[in-house]
Amino acid sequence: MLEIKNLSVSFKDKDVLQSLNLEIEEGIIVGILGKNGAGKTxxxxxxxxxxxxxxxxLWxxxxxxRENxxxxxxxxxxxxYITGREYLSYFAKDKLLKTIELAEKFQLPLEKYVQYYSSGMKKKLALIGMLMLDKPINILDEPFNGVDFEGVHLLYDIIRELKQSNKIVMISSHIIETLFHxxxxxxxxxxxLISNIFEKSDFEKLNHFKFS
Incomplete structure (x- = not known):
């Protein structure tokens, strides 16, 4: 279990996080919803x-x-001047087949220099690298930004796979629908501050919230 106890962060005279308390079990996907400046990052x-x-x-x-x-x-x-393949080689020396499989799913040109990738392609490449690390806790900060429709649905599949592997996943998004899924x-x-926590059975209560 991941336990956050009385977590506070202050910058100069501003309290950015104020005594946060949260527990997350393994195999649980938690969405963090909040306006810009709410303290998500x-x-x-x-x-x-x-x-x-x-x-x-505590873990x-x-x-x-950090290693977790x-x-x-x-x-x-x-x-x-680094290609997609070279970037992924840092993460996946013993998982090359899985890496190539994910790159093909995301339609990434691995021989192309990353600086010529679109923002959505860069996001996909970074996600594959993150997955190859195979950590028990995974944080995704606005993972759906700049990703095309097909990429969004691949992300859904990957997040579900992480859950099935008993990982903890934390996702921030200002698009409520992506968290519902x-x-x-x-x-x-x-x-x-944590103002509320909604379980899946109560997600419909979130439809009137607006975050940006």
Whole structure:
């Protein structure tokens, strides 16, 4: 189980996260919904241990370490003049067949330089690299941004596969429908606070929420 206890983050005089408490079981997909500035990315960076925070983040009753997490950021950086194949080789030396299979599903030209990929193609490439890391906790920050219709449905399939593999998945999105299709639970983050948590049976109550 992943346990977040009294997690707080402050920048100068602003409290970005305020005493967050959340428990997530293995094999559960949790959506994080909130307006821009609600604290979603700060939460993810705290989990990834790249942000100073107060409180505790525990994985199986021990302090969470970065080695237990894979993190797909909203914007992904790639070195110039590296091909898709070269990029993935860093993640998948012993999983080449699986890598090629995923690249073909996403229709990625692996011999092409990544700098010439569209934003959606870069997102797909970064996602494949993340999957190859095979971590128990997976964070996806706005994974559907810039991805075409077919790519969105492939993402749905991959997220379900992660669930079947008993992984924890946390997804942020301002598009409620994408979370309806993937999540077991949706957490509402407002002004650095968890204002509500909805289980799948109550998702219809979220239809009147608007986030951007």
């Amino acid at each position: 700060t939460l993810f960076e705290s989990l990834y241990q790249s942000q100073k925070y107060s409180g505790e983040i 199986k009753k021990q302090k969470l370490l 997490i894979s993190y797909l950021e909203t914007e992904n950086y790639f070195y110039p 993937t999540c077991d639970r949706i957490v509402i983050l407002e002004n650095g």
